[in-house]
Amino acid sequence: MIEILTPAEVTRARDTGALVAHILQTLKERSVVGTNLLEIDQWAKSMILSAGAESCYVDYAPSFGRGPFGHYICTAVNDAVLHGMPHDYSLADGDLLTLDLAVSLKGIAADAAISFIVGESRPAESVALISATEEALAAGIAAAGPGARIGDIAYAIGSVLTEAGYPINMDFGGHGIGSTMHQDPHVPNSGRPGRGYQLRPGLLLALEPWVMVDTDVLVTDADGWTLRSATGCRTAHTEHTIAITDDGAEILTLARG
Structure with missing residues (x-):
C-alpha cells in the first residue's frame, strides 16, 4: 500500500517526527561510557509512553524476525547495523552506536x-562511515520532491556510498511510512534515475542509508x-522521515535546537 496523507495528517506527522528527533537526541546525550543498552531501552520506553505515543517495535513481528521484537528501540553496536536488540552490554569508549527509533503519535508514525x-x-x-551515511541521506533528500521518482533518490544515495568506497546491501533500505x-x-540504497514510483505531495518516506566497511x-x-x-x-546507519511537499521535501525528524 502506498499512502498519501492529507494536509492535516502531515501536520500530525510533524509532531511525531519532532518527538522521534527529541527522543533520539536525548538518548544520544545520555549514552556515555558505561551506559547499558537495556538502560537506553527503558529510557526510550519512558519517553514514548509519557508523550502519549506508541512504540512501533514492541509488537513488531515481520517475517524476517523472530518476533515480536519486545523492545522500544534498536541499539546496534560496532559490527551490528540493523534491528539491534537491546541486551546486557555496557558501552565502551570508541564504540560506534546506532539508535533506530519508530513511534506512532495520533495515528501517524x-x-x-x-x-x-x-x-x-x-x-x-x-568517523568516515558515519559521514558517508549522513552525506548519502542528504543527497537522497535533495533528490526528493514532487515529480521525482524513487530511482532518483536511490541513485543519489548510492552514488555517495559508492564514491566513498562502500559495498551496498540491497536487502534492506528505506520505505513508505504513514499510518503504519x-x-x-521500497527505497533501495542504490538504483537507476528516472525509474520507479513518481513522488506526490503527501507521501511520507523513511530514507535510511547504511553501510558496512568491507562487505555487503x-x-x-x-x-x-x-x-x-x-x-x-x-x-x-542514518535515517530521516521526510514528507513530499508541493515544492520539495520536508525533514520531519530533524532535531531542533
Missing part, C-alpha cells in the same frame, strides 16, 4: 536513526533480530 561514537575516542574508520511504520514504496553480506544473531556484518567490520 515516524522513523529515524542516528549513528555516533561513544566517549572521547574518534576512530577514523568510524513500513509501507510501499549480513549475518543474524541468535536473538533472531540483530543483523551484523559478515566480516565483523564496523557499520553505520
Whole structure:
C-alpha cells in the first residue's frame, strides 16, 4: 500500500517526527561510557509512553524476525547495523552506536536513526562511515520532491556510498511510512534515475542509508533480530522521515535546537 496523507495528517506527522528527533537526541546525550543498552531501552520506553505515543517495535513481528521484537528501540553496536536488540552490554569508549527509533503519535508514525561514537575516542574508520551515511541521506533528500521518482533518490544515495568506497546491501533500505511504520514504496540504497514510483505531495518516506566497511553480506544473531556484518567490520546507519511537499521535501525528524 502506498499512502498519501492529507494536509492535516502531515501536520500530525510533524509532531511525531519532532518527538522521534527529541527522543533520539536525548538518548544520544545520555549514552556515555558505561551506559547499558537495556538502560537506553527503558529510557526510550519512558519517553514514548509519557508523550502519549506508541512504540512501533514492541509488537513488531515481520517475517524476517523472530518476533515480536519486545523492545522500544534498536541499539546496534560496532559490527551490528540493523534491528539491534537491546541486551546486557555496557558501552565502551570508541564504540560506534546506532539508535533506530519508530513511534506512532495520533495515528501517524515516524522513523529515524542516528549513528555516533561513544566517549572521547574518534576512530577514523568510524568517523568516515558515519559521514558517508549522513552525506548519502542528504543527497537522497535533495533528490526528493514532487515529480521525482524513487530511482532518483536511490541513485543519489548510492552514488555517495559508492564514491566513498562502500559495498551496498540491497536487502534492506528505506520505505513508505504513514499510518503504519513500513509501507510501499521500497527505497533501495542504490538504483537507476528516472525509474520507479513518481513522488506526490503527501507521501511520507523513511530514507535510511547504511553501510558496512568491507562487505555487503549480513549475518543474524541468535536473538533472531540483530543483523551484523559478515566480516565483523564496523557499520553505520542514518535515517530521516521526510514528507513530499508541493515544492520539495520536508525533514520531519530533524532535531531542533
